[in-house]
Amino acid sequence: MAIDRVRWDELLAEQAYAAGAEAVRARFVAAERRDGGLALRCQTDGREFTLTTRLVVGADGAYSRVARSLGLPWPRDRVHALGIEGTLRVPREDFVHVFVGQGLAPGWFGWIIPIGGDTVRIGIGCHGSHRPIACYRRLVAEFPHLFDSVRPSRLYGGSIPTAFAPRSFADNVMLVGDAAGQVKPFSGGGIYTSLVAARHCAATAVAALEPDDVSAAFLSRYERAWKREIGGELTRSLSIRRFGLSLSDGDVDRVVAALSSKSLQAIVNRYGDIDYPSHSLLRLARALPAVGLLLLISLRRPRASFHLLRAALVR
Numbered sequence: 001m002a003i004d005r006v007r008w009d010e011l012l013a014e015q016a017y018a019a020g021a022e023a024v025r026a027r028f029v030a031a032e033r034r035d036g037g038l039a040l041r042c043q044t045d046g047r048e049f050t051l052t053t054r055l056v057v058g059a060d061g062a063y064s065r066v067a068r069s070l071g072l073p074w075p076r077d078r079v080h081a082l083g084i085e086g087t088l089r090v091p092r093e094d095f096v097h098v099f100v101g102q103g104l105a106p107g108w109f110g111w112i113i114p115i116g117g118d119t120v121r122i123g124i125g126c127h128g129s130h131r132p133i134a135c136y137r138r139l140v141a142e143f144p145h146l147f148d149s150v151r152p153s154r155l156y157g158g159s160i161p162t163a164f165a166p167r168s169f170a171d172n173v174m175l176v177g178d179a180a181g182q183v184k185p186f187s188g189g190g191i192y193t194s195l196v197a198a199r200h201c202a203a204t205a206v207a208a209l210e211p212d213d214v215s216a217a218f219l220s221r222y223e224r225a226w227k228r229e230i231g232g233e234l235t236r237s238l239s240i241r242r243f244g245l246s247l248s249d250g251d252v253d254r255v256v257a258a259l260s261s262k263s264l265q266a267i268v269n270r271y272g273d274i275d276y277p278s279h280s281l282l283r284l285a286r287a288l289p290a291v292g293l294l295l296l297i298s299l300r301r302p303r304a305s306f307h308l309l310r311a312a313l314v315r
Helices: 005-018 065-069 132-142 191-209 216-245 249-258 262-271 277-285 290-300 302-313
Strands: 027-034 037-044 047-053 056-058 078-087 097-099 110-116 119-127 151-161 173-175
Touching: 027 065, 056 065, 065 173, 078 132, 110 132, 119 132, 173 191, 173 216, 191 216, 216 277, 216 302, 249 290, 262 277, 277 290, 277 302, 290 302
Parallel strands: 056 173
Antiparallel strands: 027 037, 037 047, 078 119, 078 151, 097 110, 110 119
16 A cells, blocks of 8 residues: 555644644754753754753654764664656556565665556665665666656655664653664565554653653653564564575575465465564465475575574564
């Protein structure tokens, strides 16, 4: 399912305003600790000004300035991605194209998502020192029959954390979303996980401000709460991602071929959950004919089997 992200953000803003939030149209520059609170340096129209607060929530992306200013480490691992919106005639409008392969999208994947008519969202990501634009050009060259008629209208890019940050809180601060690495490592999706974490963040903020205790010791309950709800899923998915990265392109082809089995498709249809993908993926790993294939892979690639076993043991 694809959503209109611009309208989604507008609706969230409208709800925030209705609840009493006030918007400050400015760019955040840095935060400094001062007198037990925080001084937030901001810029607008070339003019710098300072806001003071007792508590700040950093929801400012994978390279969070809030985190950097206040000494919190960024998420350890990430992929770099390029997104394109435009028009393209695809063979089927009810079908999402996914492209994998170390030669095409090292450490990640590419995609075409039809969103109505000839409008599509195209994207590709990669890990390490690879550049997404170079990966996209290779993708277009590899599949000219799909991409010859593409007409881009908007390009955008960014980084997607694939592991959560070592800490999502400190004195006077909590991190949410990409800033905390609250992203599904297997797919890069982050809306559901961020909303779950935001709920716990809001509850902790209310609880902290009432007695005016914004210490790290008090705010640590936020991290315990969101990890209790989604931490296990993110950890399992990260191990499954590392399992996939341990495979060769040939291994991936064999896994995809095995998924054409009716018995495995039945498991996906019954247990598939876009927000908790590890549940169905681990069920698939325990079912025939996947067991024989995974046994063969484990004999050839012990590291891959280690990551899969690790995912199965996480509770």
